[in-house]
Amino acid sequence: MRGPGAECSSAAPAPGKAIAPCDAARYAVGTMTTDTIPAGDRETILRLSREYGSDRRWVIAGGGNTSVKSEAHLAIKASGRSLGTLSEEGLVVMDRAALSGLFDRRYPDDEAERERHALADLMDARAAGQGELRPSVETLMHDVFAQRYVVHTHPTLVNTLTCAVDGERHAREIFGDELIWVPVVNPGYVLGLIVREAITAFRREHRREPWLMLLANHGLVVAGENEEEIRQRQRAVIEAIAGSMPEDDARLVRPAAGVDPAGKPSGADGDRASIDAWIETLRAAWVEAGEDEPVIVADSDENFAEQSGDPALMHEHLRAPFSPDHLVYAYRTPLILDAPAGGASPSGPRSPGEIAEQIRAFRDLHRRPPRVVIVPSLALFGVAQAEPVARAAAALCLDALLIARGAAAFGGYAFMPEEQIRFIEGWEVERFRLKQSEQGDR
Numbered sequence: 001m002r003g004p005g006a007e008c009s010s011a012a013p014a015p016g017k018a019i020a021p022c023d024a025a026r027y028a029v030g031t032m033t034t035d036t037i038p039a040g041d042r043e044t045i046l047r048l049s050r051e052y053g054s055d056r057r058w059v060i061a062g063g064g065n066t067s068v069k070s071e072a073h074l075a076i077k078a079s080g081r082s083l084g085t086l087s088e089e090g091l092v093v094m095d096r097a098a099l100s101g102l103f104d105r106r107y108p109d110d111e112a113e114r115e116r117h118a119l120a121d122l123m124d125a126r127a128a129g130q131g132e133l134r135p136s137v138e139t140l141m142h143d144v145f146a147q148r149y150v151v152h153t154h155p156t157l158v159n160t161l162t163c164a165v166d167g168e169r170h171a172r173e174i175f176g177d178e179l180i181w182v183p184v185v186n187p188g189y190v191l192g193l194i195v196r197e198a199i200t201a202f203r204r205e206h207r208r209e210p211w212l213m214l215l216a217n218h219g220l221v222v223a224g225e226n227e228e229e230i231r232q233r234q235r236a237v238i239e240a241i242a243g244s245m246p247e248d249d250a251r252l253v254r255p256a257a258g259v260d261p262a263g264k265p266s267g268a269d270g271d272r273a274s275i276d277a278w279i280e281t282l283r284a285a286w287v288e289a290g291e292d293e294p295v296i297v298a299d300s301d302e303n304f305a306e307q308s309g310d311p312a313l314m315h316e317h318l319r320a321p322f323s324p325d326h327l328v329y330a331y332r333t334p335l336i337l338d339a340p341a342g343g344a345s346p347s348g349p350r351s352p353g354e355i356a357e358q359i360r361a362f363r364d365l366h367r368r369p370p371r372v373v374i375v376p377s378l379a380l381f382g383v384a385q386a387e388p389v390a391r392a393a394a395a396l397c398l399d400a401l402l403i404a405r406g407a408a409a410f411g412g413y414a415f416m417p418e419e420q421i422r423f424i425e426g427w428e429v430e431r432f433r434l435k436q437s438e439q440g441d442r
Ligand SMILES: [Zn+2]
Pocket: 063, 064, 065, 138, 152, 153, 154, 218, 219
């Protein structure tokens, strides 16, 4: 059987949804359009996107987005595409006059209705010839920055601050009046509104354009007029936060300079034979629990190796998601397998039937099977119907463990509020993003 998580598969969308799913044939039509953004500027944003997108410490899977603008147009990453592999046909061109019109619209109070209308208007604000490309839901946020380039990522290091109890206070100490701090807010149209208010207030107060924004339980936005400015500012943000935490923690969460792709999964090759045996056991357990046979990948890192001998600590650190990415790809929480009775090794062999029992119990509680299974003292496994999603789920779970650790420097970690979790779980836009990523990283 398929749990209610089936809406996240590549099956047809629920009826009544405003936007049809992208289909490959339509993509092939291409996105030729005459816009006013110089080719060189587009190349620059693609280069920056691939650079930051290929380092998992900056962004994982379909997370984050980038844009470049002219007076009249904004080219932004299409929803569901990955920054690391972004190419010309993954950019969707928006008409900026039509976009700013969205701010004057009056939408229904009901959240789902409001987002549905706003999404339809966002689709209408595209320039001609965009095929079925859907702009990122964060398009409005990009548009209100005055600078030519906007790079929005979800860096692990930055999120140790944005997902911390005292994150705002520490961020203000670190960045002074360069900073715009956006509290936890539902993504989509409301985020756009709040960002616009914050930027307007900043301009009034400081008589200059802001370039740095931190989004609580979400990530980083940096704006700049040229490539060098973006790089220099990204570096400055990273160094400033890294300098405020213990060196050991900073080393684990610091991204590469943005040049050297460090995005390869670390592979968890410590005990390959055990890992392969576990993948087989988990696959059999999934089928025994009545699920479709999944793709399973193993992952690990230095921090996991340190923490994973303490399942109670991991339970606590992974009790809830830190950001929309964690929720969308890795679900609310992983399945952490407790050590078997009788003092056997926690990573020792288990029968598929025993694991299937735990999958069923998890499904009863969360209405879907887990995306991540943790075998203490061994590895963490991403489980999904498509490999990119399995990889993303595993990477995001490791990311969450790093955030929980690093946030100690800023008053301790703080999960996303329950209200926002529920909003995102029910939001068609995020189901779309996930569906796109399941079709592979294009
Ligand atoms: Zn984001």
